[in-house]
């Protein structure tokens with residue numbers, strides 16, 4: 276057996292039944308650089324999963340590595356709880372100077388610890404404390420984490436069914452998912468009905484929805500299947516929440532730091548949220564998460580959200596350097612262009628492959644929804660999800676040296692989340708591998 280196989284089997288025997296990625300991505304990674312990972316037998320793969328969107332600059336980018344090395348060379352403390360340090364000051368300066376000015380001048384930051392899920396927990400506690408209310412408006416298909424609180428906010432039922440007693444008072448609203456429109460209509464009409472429905476619901480005292488402490492959503496749903504919300508809908512959500520004094524929390528854990536073609540995804544809609552949550556790419560490949568929010572919400576007490584690992588100096592240094600590099604090289608625009616190129620090619624492929632129901636995304640957050648075209652379409656025009664074929668396409672890609680994620684509400688969306696530094700030439704190769712894999716899988 277290969278070294279790869281041996282390691283996979285050994286770890287499978289001893290690891291928990293809850294392990295996830297190794298089940299679908301049977302690689303034992305030895306080394307990694309840029310958009311590539313190499314397995315222990317020396318085979319090279321394009322990594323378009325990239326730590327589920329974490330590795331904005333790819334693996335081991337010199338900018339991140341140098342920042343980490345500098346922290347060590349300067350004998351900075353590697354562990355600090357959330358104590359004051361110059362490295363933290365530089366990180367805060369870099370982040371605040373990246374925000375729209377109108378937001379930055381009113382912004383406060385809370386360091387969390389250090390996962391996206393923990394920062395979402397903090398954001399929810401923040402708005403509950405500030406408003407004195409307890410219910411939260413969340414969206415179908417949304418994903419916000421795997422703790423009990425964040426799971427309660429996530430729309431996907433699968434993992435929730437087995438865990439009794441999650442956090443109550445979460446109201447799920449229809450996300451503007453054009454391909455599987457919850458109102459049974461497509462296109463523009465879909466998101467207009469969604470916002471009208473939400474506005475009516477909030478104004479009807481008998482709707483069954485308690486006065487909300489906040490609304491939370493992803494501007495592009497990630498785990499839910501790379502679904503971009505239309506710009507007009509995002510603006511409507513801002514208007515509706517603002518008019519009613521409901522804090523708006525934008526979960527930028529996956530979309531943040533350039534991935535969607537803007538530094539922050541909410542900027543596509545030119546809105547200013549009350550709260551944003553950042554993790555993944557903000558740590559420059561190391562664990563870090565923060566909540567940034569309007570100072571009017573800063574009504575919680577000292578110690579309201581604590582945690583031991585809120586001060587990782589290496590993550591702050593790598594994160595600040597990553598953010599600076601992304602801005603200096605305008606990698607957000609590059610991500611936008613590469614995403615367009617990818618989507619154009621995928622739409623071309625969709626013309627011959629009827630199993631591709633939908634191609635969508637924003638920037639380098641792109642999804643291909645795999646369907647079964649032999650069945651009758653639903654009243655909203657979509658075909659049934661085809662998770663078996665999505666998984667087969669993922670395997671065919673893997674066999675050809677391309678790592679992709681499969682996600683979405685029905686596990687039928689093949690998702691592209693490559694590092695933002697991917698070159699045009701590399702993107703062409705990824706597209707070529709994907710096309711060959713799809714053709715092999717549908718045969």
Ligand code: PMP
Pocket residue numbers: 327389390391392393395418419420421493497498526527528529530554555
């Ligand atoms: N929010 C979003 C939008 C995410 O994509 C994720 C992770 N996939 C999370 C929150 C949770 O982050 P973590 O896994 O670091 O807890």
